[in-house]
Amino acid sequence: MKIIFIGAGNIASALIGGLLRQGISSDDLHAIDPSAGARKRLNKRYPIETSKAASSIVENYDALILAVKPQVMKKAIEPLAPWLSTQLIISVAAGIRLADISRWLNGYSHVVRAMPNIPALVGVGATGLVSLHSADDADQALAERVLRVVGEIIWCEDESQIDAVTAISGSGPAYVFYFIEAMRNAACELGLNDKQARALVLSTFSGAIQLAAQSDEFSGILLERVVSEGGTTAAALQSFEADNINKAISRGVSAAYTRAIQIGVTFGKQ
Ligand SMILES: NC(=O)C1=CN([C@@H]2O[C@H](COP(=O)(O)OP(=O)(O)OC[C@H]3O[C@@H](n4cnc5c(N)ncnc54)[C@H](O)[C@@H]3O)[C@@H](O)[C@H]2O)C=CC1
Numbered sequence: 001m002k003i004i005f006i007g008a009g010n011i012a013s014a015l016i017g018g019l020l021r022q023g024i025s026s027d028d029l030h031a032i033d034p035s036a037g038a039r040k041r042l043n044k045r046y047p048i049e050t051s052k053a054a055s056s057i058v059e060n061y062d063a064l065i066l067a068v069k070p071q072v073m074k075k076a077i078e079p080l081a082p083w084l085s086t087q088l089i090i091s092v093a094a095g096i097r098l099a100d101i102s103r104w105l106n107g108y109s110h111v112v113r114a115m116p117n118i119p120a121l122v123g124v125g126a127t128g129l130v131s132l133h134s135a136d137d138a139d140q141a142l143a144e145r146v147l148r149v150v151g152e153i154i155w156c157e158d159e160s161q162i163d164a165v166t167a168i169s170g171s172g173p174a175y176v177f178y179f180i181e182a183m184r185n186a187a188c189e190l191g192l193n194d195k196q197a198r199a200l201v202l203s204t205f206s207g208a209i210q211l212a213a214q215s216d217e218f219s220g221i222l223l224e225r226v227v228s229e230g231g232t233t234a235a236a237l238q239s240f241e242a243d244n245i246n247k248a249i250s251r252g253v254s255a256a257y258t259r260a261i262q263i264g265v266t267f268g269k270q
């Protein structure tokens with residue numbers, strides 16, 4: 001399974017790191033990026049070959065992962081068209097729709113959209129996938145093989161669901177890091193030092209997540225187990241409710257979803 005990345009930034013780096021950690025050979029990976037800085041940063045961490053522009057080497061790979069920003073996608077992929085025959089295209093860009101990618105590649109049919117997330121770096125990513133109707137079983141099987149290496153995958157039935165995946169698990173690690181930072185700051189305000197705060201907050205997140213994953217019960221029931229009437233947790237939860245934190249999270253996720261749709265519409269007009 002030979003994979004070439006178009007774009008060598010944050011998500012490409014997480015996927016490359018994850019693939020290498022899970023035993024994919026560095027000889028089977030390549031990254032193209034016009035930025036010398038991006039290539040240098042990648043090569044500092046991973047010993048894979050890189051190039052500054054697309055060339056006929058694209059023909060030697062089974063899958064191309066498009067990992068550029070949505071606004072430069074058209075410009076980045078148009079030069080690839082002459083070297084495509086049966087290779088699978090996997091776009092990880094937020095919003096950019098399958099039909100537009102196919103059109104920019106002169107009607108190329110082997111296209112899948114994937115929305116991974118950065119825990120892929122440590123093999124525990126979550127990826128949603130959706131394919132063009134014209135993509136065949138072999139395309140879907142290869143996309144699954146590539147992304148399963150770095151974590152869980154789910155298939156979406158229609159393309160609008162991938163925008164929901166983007167808002168939940170694509171952007172989601174940032175929401176979790178935001179909550180972690182807020183808890184760390186709160187711990188320090190209460191007099192714990194930064195080392196203590198980091199240890200307690202990370203163990204609490206990791207412990208709660210493992211408990212929820214290993215339990216048959218909904219997280220709402222697990223939450224109730226922590227709450228004592230008139231106790232400390234109840235005091236915190238009443239304060240969260242008064243601040244409408246639940247609604248604020250829902251509004252934030254909706255904003256991400258709406259933005260994914262806007263990105264698709266705006267940049268798909270090109
Ligand atoms: N960062 C994340 O957690 C996730 C990002 N994504 C998607 O992945 C894409 C990339 O995001 P990041 O890695 O965060 O951005 P980034 O800015 O870190 O990386 C993008 C890279 O593309 C390169 N690039 C620009 N023009 C190019 C061209 N013509 N050919 C090849 N490379 C070119 C840039 O030099 C840069 O290194 C976006 O579309 C984003 O929606 C998807 C899932 C998660």
Ligand SMILES: O=C(O)[C@@H]1CCC=N1
Pocket residue numbers: 094166170171
């Ligand atoms: O923020 C973004 O647009 C990308 C998509 C999901 C995570 N990062």
